[in-house]
Amino acid sequence: MSMEAMAPAVRKAVRERTSISLWRLVGNEYFLYIVSFIGFLLIWDWVAKAQILGRSLAPPSDVLGELRRLMAVELAGKNLLGHIWDSTRRIFIGFAIASAIAVPLGLLMALNRYVNAIVKPVFDIFKPMPPIAWISIAILWFGIEESSKIFIIVIGAFVPCLLNSYNGVRLIEPELYDVIRMLGGNRRNEIIQVCFPAAFPAIFSGLQISLSIAWTCVLAAELVSSRSGLGWIIIQGMRLTKPELVIGGMAIIALVAWLTTLLVSGLEKVICPWKRGIKAV
């Protein structure tokens, strides 16, 4: 086909792509997000009102009303924000302790084979153990107060933090060290200039995994024994047979856990600016 013959066809295609049509609106990503979300709420509402699952599913409006009530009314001495803060504080303390120990330890294990030889066998014993399995012993050791919950979170968050910082260093392209050596650098330069920055992305993906495990852990701990927190709210809803309270608690957990994840990825963007241009799926 000659250029002249092709031109009208191309022009037509361009016109079709730019004109605002119903099809274009339906194909719009953000429009579909909204459709998906509203559709979900409508189906939920219908299933609840038709009582397909009996009385145990509250419609979205009831859940929202219950959450609004919890903002004003105190439950065990705290309103909703107080309970959110209790869970989040536990997460942050446990998560901070775990990452402060596990990340440097993982780096050290990757950099020094003696440290690796000493730590790895013990770590391998504890690695496959689900953190929830520690709940009973944690309560025996630390009682039912804050420390037992934080202990569970530390245990749960520890493993992915360590594994990811360890693998982050192990998977570095060895020729990158050669670059530093050729430029006249020593072992210390290699570690500071190559090891740390190259391991950052892996460390951050470890932190993200740790964070979601930390949320699982705090809920499990609060479900078993607690007087506050989002897990406790869910248990209260179950005891009082108030499905709107249970579902409200679940929704808030999802929301807060998502926000903390955003916080970590925001931190990653600040510390690893070279990854900003690369879009994650």
Next chain:
Amino acid sequence: MLVKISCKNIRKIFIQKGKMQVHVLEGISLDVYENEFVVILGPGQSGKTTLLRIIAGLETPTQGQVLLDGKEVKGPGADRGLVFQSYMLFPWRTVMGNVEVGPKLRGVPKRERRKIAAYYINLVGLAGYEKYYPHQLSGGMKQRVGIARAYANNPEVMLLDEPFGQLDAQTRYYMEKETARIWETEKRTVVFVTNNIEEAIFLGDRIITLEGKLPGRMKSIYKVNLPRPREHTDTAFLELRHKITEETKLLL
């Protein structure tokens, strides 16, 4: 002429998986003169990268030695600059950050090393790209950064390991011209490894061919007495290409 690099009867045997021996180089003796552009030409699996890494000090020869200015090479050092086949830029550093690494490691103050880096970024034709990260650059641009990074450390010897092996034909040809231009602006002793005969003739003062099977041995040495800038279509160029092709073909 002053001998800059001297390889004396180098043999290299790698030990793999505990006891399997791979004999890579045998009896390599070679002198490279000051400010000479030497090309080591050989097909894949001929030991040419290993030879370059031995000169760089990143590998130790099993037997024989490399002398730089008469002193034995005992390890890598800032007197040699290495340009890697797969670029090996630091993805967490910008173009400026990558190029200034060498002077930074030597403790050159920030303002001064920025000036040095800016000069070499400009020399390789990347002015304006100082703040880009490697993933935002094309292959040819990445290797320009690699060349600038090696130059910015002011080495006496430049070692290039198939630097344009990953580039398409046009970009490769363009980069060869750029390499000749940069070398003529900033004369250094260069050892350039390639598997491309035209690239070798276009760039080299001397071409050393390796035999195409392991262990790699030196086969022939060709002196390239063509005026620069060279033309691929020049009769003398084509004759030399024909000669080298004929003589290496037997081995392939």
